[in-house]
Amino acid sequence: xxxxxxxxxxxxxxxxxxxxxxxxxxxxxxxxxxxxxxxxxxxxxxxxxxxxxxxxxxxxxxxxxxxxxxxxxxxxxxxxxxxxxxxxxxxxxxxxxxxxxxxxxxxxxxxxxxxxxxxxxxxxxxxxxxxxxxxxxxxxxxxxxxxxxxxxxxxxxxxxxxxxxxxxxxxxxxxxxxxxxxxxxxxxxxxxxxxxxxxxxxxxxxxxxxxxxxxxxxxxxxxxxxxxxxxxxxxxxxxxxxxxxxxxxxxxxxxxxxxxxxxxxxxxx
Amino acid sequence: xxxxxxxxxxxxxxxxxxxxxxxxxxxxxxxxxxxxxxxxxxxxxxxxxxxxxxxxxxxxxxxxxxxxxxxxxxxxxxxxxxxxxxxxxxxxxxxxx
Numbered sequence: 001x002x003x004x005x006x007x008x009x010x011x012x013x014x015x016x017x018x019x020x021x022x023x024x025x026x027x028x029x030x031x032x033x034x035x036x037x038x039x040x041x042x043x044x045x046x047x048x049x050x051x052x053x054x055x056x057x058x059x060x061x062x063x064x065x066x067x068x069x070x071x072x073x074x075x076x077x078x079x080x081x082x083x084x085x086x087x088x089x090x091x092x093x094x095x096x097x098x099x100x101x102x103x104x105x106x107x108x109x110x111x112x113x114x115x116x117x118x119x120x121x122x123x124x125x126x127x128x129x130x131x132x133x134x135x136x137x138x139x140x141x142x143x144x145x146x147x148x149x150x151x152x153x154x155x156x157x158x159x160x161x162x163x164x165x166x167x168x169x170x171x172x173x174x175x176x177x178x179x180x181x182x183x184x185x186x187x188x189x190x191x192x193x194x195x196x197x198x199x200x201x202x203x204x205x206x207x208x209x210x211x212x213x214x215x216x217x218x219x220x221x222x223x224x225x226x227x228x229x230x231x232x233x234x235x236x237x238x239x240x241x242x243x244x245x246x247x248x249x250x251x252x253x254x255x256x257x258x259x260x261x262x263x264x265x266x267x268x269x
Numbered sequence: 270x271x272x273x274x275x276x277x278x279x280x281x282x283x284x285x286x287x288x289x290x291x292x293x294x295x296x297x298x299x300x301x302x303x304x305x306x307x308x309x310x311x312x313x314x315x316x317x318x319x320x321x322x323x324x325x326x327x328x329x330x331x332x333x334x335x336x337x338x339x340x341x342x343x344x345x346x347x348x349x350x351x352x353x354x355x356x357x358x359x360x361x362x363x364x365x366x
Contacts, residue, residue: 145287149291150291150295153295153298153299154298157299187284189282190283190285191282191283191284193287193288193291194284197284197287197288200288200292201288201291201292
């Protein structure tokens with residue numbers, strides 16, 4: 001049986017797709033057969049972040065409607081042969097997704113894959129609800145910023161009440177926090193919510209802090225998940241996230257400012 | 270905070286403002302989230318029934334929902350208008366669900 005992970009946030013632009021691509025690649029690189037599904041029907045972008053946009057023939061909706069089978073729609077990743085991508089449709093609207101259809105596809109994928117990563121669209125509409133409905137684990141992606149924290153809290157309420165696990169009275173979805181675009185310098189100068197501030201409100205199990213990093217844009221520019229940029233801070237942070245999720249104990253990094261003593265003293269930027 | 274910052278400005282740090290605003294907001298939103306969704310409609314329908322008999326204002330009725338470990342309490346409070354010059358508050362129902 002596969003483990004179904006939803007990457008969610010409520011708010012847009014916080015790094016859901018970046019995170020989905022990175023952790024799916026990370027899980028696959030560590031030997032687990034993984035599929036990552038784009039639930040953002042009408043605005044697909046996972047294909048671009050994964051660098052497979054020119055290989056999309058069939059999509060998630062085609063599979064739900066029986067116009068293609070899974071093997072036709074799944075795209076094998078060019079960097080890792082244990083990783084597959086199921087793209088969203090660019091032409092339909094979100095109503096093309098159905099609860100029953102999504103359930104059927106996930107069940108079929110469960111037979112073959114160890115992890116299914118569901119990249120949720122922003123918002124709390126149908127696509128987002130379906131992305132989290134069947135989940136076992138939720139990665140809540142949050143920026144240290146007021147609207148993102150508020151929306152994450154709202155998502156937590158939805159995860160606890162409107163998921164399959166909640167409706168069937170099963171053990172609740174495991175919720176994890178990924179604090180992204182974190183800037184320790186700005187935290188230190190009191191301009192940005194700190195990890196502790198965010199945790200005082202959300203109090204979730206912390207999977208990792210992803211520092212604000214130039215490598216994220218470089219990775220999306222070239223269509224290579226940032227986790228493959230092993231020299232970059234964000235890449236290393238995502239590698240830690242995957243390791244922690246798989247049960248390894250790794251100390252949290254990227255919390256402290258990297259500035260030297262003199263720069264701190266004189267406030268260099 | 271750097272030494273220069275210390276002399277440069279004394280304006281309050283925005284992160285602590287953000288945290289305080291969020292704590293208040295999130296507490297408020299959680300309070301409403303855990304309530305049954307029928308409450309507003311219940312309030313509206315009750316008001317309609319009461320208005321058949323007594324002319325009360327929109328805000329004269331309040332529905333409170335409280336929840337602890339083993340019971341849920343629904344409290345209705347209806348303030349009747351001044352009839353003979355004196356205000357009367359009637360708590361018509363306070364029942365454990």
